[in-house]
Amino acid sequence: MDVIKRNNVKVLGEGTQPIVFAHGFGCDWTAWRSVAPNFERDHKVILFDHVGAGGSDLTAYRSDKYSSYAGYVADVLEIIDELDMNDIVFVGHSAAAMIGMLASIQKPERFDSLVMVSPSPSFLDEGDYKGGFSRDDIDGLLEVLDSNFLGWSRSTAPLIMGNPERPELGDVLTGSFCRTDPDIAREFARVVFLADHRADVPNCTKRALVLQTQADLIAPVEVGHYMHDHLPNSELVLMKATGHCPHISAPEETSAAIRSFLAG
């Protein structure tokens, strides 16, 4: 198994300390296109796609392996082994913040610190915990996914899969935004939105930065506080940016927050 090919791993930058950027549900490595370059001078920058997204090897996808975060965590640890990385800064968005947290619990010796962008250990409301969604909401998401992916293979494919009217954009950063395989995305959605990893949060002893935006409709501010309260060694930064994807909507603020955390 060629791990590098399977996860479409890219290694950039001139520094020595590795900083790994991991995309969340619904996107691929290109989500980091405005953030990652800011770290190339001082770090070794690693970008990759989870299996099922972007340029990953779709044939490596197995429903049983990826039926929980465990399969994705195993892939991350294999990438770390393959590149023989230590002292890692792991920057994960949303679902990938959880993947990075679980990986650091399994192999703490490889990690220096974690940056969690809009993380959530559980999206479902339960008792006092407000994840933000009910089981019906998640079923609604699955239906919307179905409906869009049904169309993706037809009229909207050019938009999602690339942009034939603007070939000058090239493929490096803009040619393939957020490509995801429809069937895999559906299963990934179940993994992400039905998982509950609250019990794992206190086991993550690494130094961690929680980036929480204003009005994040996916991971509300209460969840950001929950993470900060339960991670033994964390800082919480409430950003000016809004929405669930500050690395896309506010790349400069996101980069600055990470930079400041790494300097501290």
Next chain:
Amino acid sequence: MPPSGAPPDETAEDLYESAPVGYLTLDSGGLITRVNGTLAGWLNLDKPALLGQKVQKILTPGARIFYETHCGPILRLEGALRQIALDLRRADGTRLPALMEWRRVDGLDGAPLGYRVMVVDATERRAYERELLDERERARKTAEELARLNADLETRVEARTADLVQLRKIESLGQLTGGVAHDMNNLLTPIVTCLDILSRSTNLSPRQERLLGGATEAAERARILVSRMLTFARRQHLEARPVDLTELVLGMHDLITRSIGPLIELHVQADPDLPLARVDPNQLELAILNLSVNARDAMNGQGHLTLRLGTTLIADGQPAPLPAGRYMSLVMRDTGAGMDAATLARATEPFFTTKAPGHGTGLGLSMVHGLAEQSGGALFIESVPQAGTTVTILLPLASEAVRATPAPPAPSYKEPVQRLRILLVDDDELVRSSVAAMLDELGHDVRDVATPLLALNEVNAAYPDLLISDFAMPGMTGLALIQAARQQRPSLPVLLVTGFANLPDLDATTLPRLSKPFSRAELASAIAQAAHVPNASLAT
């Protein structure tokens, strides 16, 4: 007033408000700044309630996740979203499936001013999509099921092909073995006959008697070997009749104990009140002895041999070489060395043996196999290396409800009741002359000929008391000769002699017959029987 039949005279404002699609305008931060009446009506909300809200607020929670994770990033990077399926939430909480078009509007300086959004009611379309998706899921499941069935079928065909190859191999070995046995019988007949005649001489020296005894014993062993070959080839003539297996096995107890030796413990278990099996008891005894000797060799003379009698039900559809029904089962289990899969696969092949040269003919299990199949039963062998072997013989139940009566003793031969004029026909010179000599010894008047045509002439000319004919002859079989002869003399007594004891053509007749090779006494006895049943018919 517009002329009649002309399109409605509407202002741009009318068009915006009442268009059959919903319109939204957002500022660059995604807050709703304008909404048309159609969309507000669909959502059952007043316009003021919508203005200033984040656009995500009019989405269902599920749609909001999709918007945030998939649409937002693309809209920011690409500036447009085409035909995105999202669910809107009406004032009463119900869902409005929609298709939405998004366009970013940039100012002269390139900075985004806001977004234009068009909304189409996709309720019908969504329902249709669900049906399509359900249908696709059904098709996928059907395809999976078909693939599974196909794989299953392929496995079965493979296994069946392997079975067929083995079956064909056994079949051709059977033909070969049968042919060899037939020729061997033809060779043995003069040997046995001549030895028989010689042994009647009165002036033999003790040394000559010893040599003759040795030769006779060797010929007898050859006869048994050929008989096993015939059993394997399923050409043995079987005297199948209702047999009480318990009685048969208990009767063999001492014989088995002697053949397996003192260090092997024999356990016989039989269910009470077992029905009768239909089988040739003599051949079955031989089979049990063969299996006992095999077990002894497998156990190196030490261990346990269990012989179990019961019944087995073969159910409909069960993978068995037998029709469904109840069968008698005779199971012999040893605690010996067992066989690996490769040996087990070849175990019933004739001449296949794992014993040292000179210690086995490789015909034991093939004989048992032939007997079981020819009897309408089956043979199963299971074996685990180092654990032992279990041999199961299934035999059909005797349909007769009555218990078997002991077979009537063969009519004993008395010195010539009557001197007969016998016409002997056999194409094999050696066989013919030795049988003729034997008949002469028995005191009969023999006329021997080499072909069926010559025999037919003799039937008319010499008026024999008995016709003794070989079965397999060039040009005309013994059966055809007898039919032709009985055209001339319908009551002519006949005796059919054959190397293949069991032939399909003969199964349908009750003609007296004698299997090669035979002793003088067997010939005499057969003549006595044949001469007394002149009216045996050619067909049942």
